[in-house]
Amino acid sequence: MKGFKQTTRPEQALKRFLDNLAARQLESEKVSLDEALGRVLAKDIVSNVNIPPYDRAAMDGYAVVAEDSFGSSQTNPALLRLIGKTVMGISPILKITRGEAAEITTGAVLPPGADAVVMLEYARRIDARQIEVLAPVTPGENVSRAGEDVQEGDVVLRRGTRLEPPDIGMLAALMLNEVEVVRRPRVAILCTGDELVELDDSPQQGKIVNTNRFVLSALVRKVGGAETYLGIVEDSVADISRLVRKGLAEADIVLVTGGTSVGETDLVPEAIQLLGKPGMLVHGVSMRPGMPTGLASVDGKAVVSLSGQPVAAMIGFNMFVRPVMLRLLGTEEELTASVKARVLRRAASALGMKTFLRVTVMEVNGEYIADPITTTGSGLLSSMTQANGMIIIPEDKEGIEAGEEATVALFRPIERRRHG
């Protein structure tokens, strides 16, 4: 982490970054309802139908003209002529006029002319052709009105909505076979480092498997993007620069891992600087892990230089890449789970550094306890596979004490455990 003369506060870095990127939402594309789950609506959905499209019975009983029932009672029933039966799923073939009634089942279309339903309990069947109404109904009584759920012209779903199961049902109810969603942001991933080999390569002593490729691809997909993998590039400014340029031609965002510290082989910032204006905006952020993160804009597109350490890369992604992806998708913040938990033991952090502390949250006798995972470095993947949450210790705070209450952002379910 040597060599950063000064670092930028993460929020300030993010603002400078977003301010220098093209602010547009991506183009839209049409997808079928089967493919729409989790996609982001590109436009408001305005209904051009009523749901339900017709008045229908809310109870089993008799469709009537309400006025015919006025004044009726057990002792003074209203006699009506029964002209037939209408059931759910059948277009009404009957038409009701004054003095008439039709048997009706819940959900069936109210026959034209009728404006209320007398419940079975408040009617007496005289014979196949006549009923007595034993209590008055008001117009609209026991009727589900056309447009009760959705009225023609209603904005039913707003652009920027990430489509959840009921939304897909609603689109079907509106009789839409397809829906216009924002296309997936394309994110190109380039990994630098002479020490890296691909998972499929045969292992070589001194080399390590490129894990960042998998971690970042998964993060991109979880946000709703699509990744392109540009491969491993050796530590050469010319090669890095060429491949980032290739990424920019195909993708909306380019991520480069490794080579971002200030060391002799940290060539990524130099390579990015060759590509265009304004270039590097931030290099070195007041956060741990993730300090060597670099943020650049090339022709309005984001280029992010992430740490080669997978945990630092993940945290850098969440802090800086996710907000850019969400803006390209035209959507608000995502649904995140968090709980208040009591910290089990002290964890250190450096004053002036926003610190992302990995913790294991347990529910112990109804209370949430957060156990900090103590690791020596940001590179330890096990700190993220063991953790189910993260506490952010702000810059103006030095460590967190045993017994302190803190907000934990969860990324896995909480374990229910008897403790101690």
Place this chain on the structure above:
Amino acid sequence: MKGFKQTTRPEQALKRFLDNLAARQLESEKVSLDEALGRVLAKDIVSNVNIPPYDRAAMDGYAVVAEDSFGSSQTNPALLRLIGKTVMGISPILKITRGEAAEITTGAVLPPGADAVVMLEYARRIDARQIEVLAPVTPGENVSRAGEDVQEGDVVLRRGTRLEPPDIGMLAALMLNEVEVVRRPRVAILCTGDELVELDDSPQQGKIVNTNRFVLSALVRKVGGAETYLGIVEDSVADISRLVRKGLAEADIVLVTGGTSVGETDLVPEAIQLLGKPGMLVHGVSMRPGMPTGLASVDGKAVVSLSGQPVAAMIGFNMFVRPVMLRLLGTEEELTASVKARVLRRAASALGMKTFLRVTVMEVNGEYIADPITTTGSGLLSSMTQANGMIIIPEDKEGIEAGEEATVALFRPIERRRHG
């Protein structure tokens, strides 16, 4: 909702249901790491390597035998013979013996024989062949130990883990190309009702689009299952029974929507009863919406009769189908988001009925406010497309008052709004 002489409490219904189903976890299948995100691990992952596989330099400096540095100081430096340089990504070709040192960069493999790294700051270069060490180092100092992240034999990820991005990275680090995950639970969906038409059919008066197909498919996928759609079946016991049997042959769970109230066309429980033992376990649950839900077990497989009303079907799914799917997947409860919010205005509920109240949660001046969506019926999809959360009013409580604090389970992000 007529006709249920008695209803079963939801928790009791769920217990009876789970007790009568085969308890086995589904078989596993191998998937590549690219397909593993969100899948559930079928077996513990035990590492058969150390990560990192070798001791490596944690700082730039000189690899030495620590003992050679003992007693050294600025005024009494230890003179060592510089035998070369070792960098990251290269297998060490050097071997260090007493009196020798090798230049080393962070992350590089520690040469055999060396056991510590003297930081650049604590060494002085005399010439191309000699350095002076100005301070002692202890064995292991400035060295990342082999196995620091993961040791051979460690259980790195437990069965039942839903794979998140860092887990995929970890599997790559373990050099696993494939991973054994629980196969997706197969859920067959059958929709009953003479009033239903498919989205692709031409609209007919009196008919409504089958939305449950889309809602349930999306819910199944979100939990990690795969759906099979059996189509719309008319209200016939023989046809329903035949198609549920077909579903049972192919799937782990069969869902049937509609026809579950106690009316003349409510044939689903009768059809299920024909299929095998123990058959219907529960019909009628003390919850709203979702009261007519029916739970059955046929040869150990779950058959769930859900309301034809999409909102009631959704809530029935979450209450009864989701836990079965999770058990088949061999995993714990899922990560869910919830907040405490103050209820904006009174909402009614019936004593004895667990009530699922749809609300819109807003953040107003730092406080969460839950605005109940008032609807007349469980069928209104708009109550779920407008809502971002749900308050569960317990059976022993009658309504919820304005100003009361309640836990809201969120299914969408919270809107940030200035209110009033």
